[in-house]
Amino acid sequence: MSYEELLTQTALADEQVIVMTAENRALVRNLPGILGKRFIDTGITEQTMIGAAAGLALRGRTPIVHALAAFLTMRAFEFVRTDLGIAGLPAKLSGFIPGLLSDANGPTHQAIEDVSIMRGIPNMTVFAPADEDDLVKMLPDVWQSPDPAYIRINTRKTTYNHATFEMGKAEVICTGIDVTILTYGLLFEQALIAVDMLKAEGLSVGLVNMRSLKPVDEEAILTVAASSQLLVTLEDHFVTGGLYTIVAEVLLKHQTTAKVLPMALNEKWFRPALLPDVLQHEGFTGKQIAETILGYQTAHQQPEILKPQFAE
Incomplete structure (x- = not known):
């Protein structure tokens, strides 16, 4: 199962799930037509997206937001810290092309400080899957958690079959x-x-x-x-x-x-x-x-x- 397939399945089963993006649709290309008003693209406005996600979370929704990892963790840092971390709101941050996965991009687009930045925020949880199999095995638990979460999205396909995910366990x-x-x-x-x-x-x-x-x-x-x-x-x-x-x-x-x-x-x-x-x-x-x-x-x-x- 792919990331998009899992997210589609999850959103269709739970009307409280809201999918958001800051004009980064690589992971969610097919969802606008499926979710309608529950798909929100704020444009290249990561700070606005996080603020809106916090408002939705306060009203019982589960926002799953998407942006390049570098901008999600750095450009929107204060909003993540203040609106989600301090309040402990269950927004889920999907950071696209983290680390070396941003390969051809220069320093401005490289998220190689993101783990340090995100784990320093009280209440924030941080996850880094090894590949797509690992990713889809961990996300149901992460998405259902009452805590805010940052996920280093990794959709690379490998032949390794990972063990069942358990929160807080290696x-x-x-x-x-x-x-x-x-x-x-x-x-x-x-x-x-x-x-x-x-x-x-x-x-x-x-x-x-x-x-x-x-x-x-x-x-x-x-x-x-x-x-x-x-x-x-x-x-x-x-x-x-x-x-x-x-x-x-x-x-x-x-x-x-x-x-x-x-x-x-x-x-x-x-x-x-x-x-x-x-x-x-x-x-x-x-x-x-x-x-x-x-x-x-x-x-x-x-x-x-x-x-x-x-x-x-």
């Missing part, structure tokens, strides 16, 4: 002793490739899909921190405020520590290009991820401690 794909990769969104595809390559090198490798970023699965983070020698946080987001920061916050909160290698965009926007080229240029292909992890392990390998030989 999806543990596999466990490993040597290294565990924690990731979300688009880079899950590349993480799967990296895991296979690392296993071929003889490493015991784990992979966790951090699909729910707020609320976050603290237990999953603490478990892999205790059982794996190295954690790798992999994300198409600035290193500040994203998954690396979330992991650090959880470890500090529980007065524990771990060896963590962050793989993220380090204080720079990515170079616009077609997605395969962006992944290659920024070092996020599965092969490059595996090579980075192997290089880190080699550089930080502890020398073998020789046991003293005692005469009998």
